[in-house]
Amino acid sequence: MSATTDTPTHITSDINPVDEITRQAREDCYATLNSSTKNTIEGLYCRGLFDNWLCWPDTKAGETALERCPGFIYGFDPTRFAHKECLPNGQWFQHPDTQKIWSNYTTCVNVEDYEFRINIRIFYELGYAISLVAILLSLMILGYFRSLKCARITLHMNLFVSFAINNTLWLVWYRTVLRSDKTIEANGVGCRVLHTVLHYFLLTNYSWMLCEGFYLHTVLVHAFIAESKLVKWLMGLGWSVPVVITLIYGLSRGLAGKGPEITHCWMEENRFSNIFVVPVCISMLMNLVFLCNIVRVLLLKLKAPASLQGNNRPSRTIVQAFKATFLLLPLLGLQYMLTPFKPDPGVSWEYTYEVISAITASFQGLFVACLFCFFNGEVIAQVKRKWRSLLYSNRPRSNSYTATQVSFVRCGPPLPGEDKV
Structure with a gap:
């Protein structure tokens, strides 16, 4: 007996609202089950x-019965098998608590891998939190000292603001999305918007690192x-160019239609x-080209005779800024340089890759704060000067007048005879 499309010959169950993938899977399932003209099981x-x-x-x-675990369920390993027990009376096994037909998906979760992912998630949160504190402290320092x-420094502060917002959004993402399987499965507009803004x-x-190099x-x-x-x-390019790229990404993915690529937030x-x-x-790559040319120019200027250098000799602050930018380039882009070499799930060095990615991604803000602020000679000099002034202000003043000298850190090349910080 052949089945009609209106009335399937196999058992159906109450279907809760599901996404497009599940609905398509259900239609394909009953199309397959109803395609046979007779039962071959005695x-x-x-x-x-x-x-x-x-x-x-x-x-x-x-x-x-054994079936591959569904890959569209967050946290399931599609290489593993779920199972469903058919009892000797010809009825599917029912869960003793709910008295409903039950499929066993507990084997779909790789417990060891799951625990590793949880630890990596905690590591990411810790790294982003530490970086956020370092970035905010850097912004306070650079904003406090007017002589800087x-x-x-304006470019540095824009870079810091970018990192501060990005780290904050990552913490929100880990706290509100990754900790809620329901949110991930629901794939609502809110989490997708958060994902897009975060990547902007x-x-x-x-883009601001490129601005620093340029x-x-x-x-x-x-x-x-x-x-x-x-x-x-x-200032215009650093904030606006990523807008164009993000819009292209959001529209491309939002209009992608059906499929696993638009699920899980x-x-x-x-x-x-x-x-x-x-x-x-x-x-x-553009920053690398800029920095290589900077090296060439610095070497030419530093090797030039003193009589020909004049005010064209690069200041120590410019050299320090170059060193910081040069060091940050591989640090900030390491996870993207490793993207083409990302191992497949289950490969032996997958965990090593994940650890390296976690370190380079979550501690970027800390690297930036250290090289552009905490290890910056100008900033260190200003902090020391402020600290000394606070110490001296707490001491008893004598009746005699003392000569004081206020010095400011210059951002440009030093004047002839001027001490360098």
């Missing part, structure tokens, strides 16, 4: 059904340039991830 058997996740075929009484105000500020991190290159190679105008241009890496990876890699 004796008692359990009739095939769809349990909202997997399609279970007709199974002989007393046997257990200059074009280069992730792009701004790299600024140093321009100041050294083109000595006579209006820095204020240059900073205004960089867009957190799964797929072909759409290249929309972010490619610009970041291009930014890193």
Whole structure:
């Protein structure tokens, strides 16, 4: 007897609202179950059904059916098997607590891998929290000392703001999304918007690093340039270019239609991830070109005779900024340089890759704060000067007048005979 499309010949169950993938799987399941014209199993058997996740075929009484774990369920390992028991009376096993037909998906979770992922998640949260504290402290320091105000410090502060917002959003993501399986499975608009905004500020991190490299290159190679105008241009590019890339990403993924690529709050890496990876890699390569040319110019200026150097000799602060930018380039882009070499699930060095990615991604803000603020000679000098003034202000004043001298840190090249910080 053939089945009609209106009335399936196999057992159905109450289907809760599910996403497009589950609905399509249900339709495919009953199309397969109803396609056979007769039953080939002799004796008692359990009739095939769809349990909202997997399609279970007709199974002989007393046997257990095995099916691959669904890959679209967050946390499940699709290389493992779920099972469903057909009792000797030809009825599917029912859970003793709910008295409903039950499929065993407990084997779909790799407990060892699950625990590792939990630890990695905690490590990410710790790294982002430490980086956020370091970045906020750096912003307070740079904003407090007026003598540090200059074009280069303005770029630093924009970079710090970008990292501060990005780290905050990552902490919100880990706290509100990754800790809630229901949120991930629901795949609501809120978590997808959060994912998109988060990646916008992730792009701004790299765009501002490119601005740092371009600024140093321009100041050294083109000595006579209006820095204020240059900073205004960089301010516009540093925040606006990532907007275009993010819009392309959001529209491309939002209009992708059906499939696993639009599920789980867009957190799964797929072909759409290249929309972010490619610009970041291009930014890193451009910065590398800038820094290589900076090295060439610095060597030429430093090797030039003293009589010919004059005011063209690069200041110590410019050299320090170059060193910081040069060191940050591989640190900030390491996880993207490793992206093409990401191992497949289950490979022996997968855990090593995940640990390296966690360190380089979550501690980026700390690296930036250390190299551009905490280890910066200008900042250290200002903090020491402030500390000494506080110590002296607490001492009893004598009746005699003392000469005081106020010194300021300059952002440009030192004047002839001026001490360098």
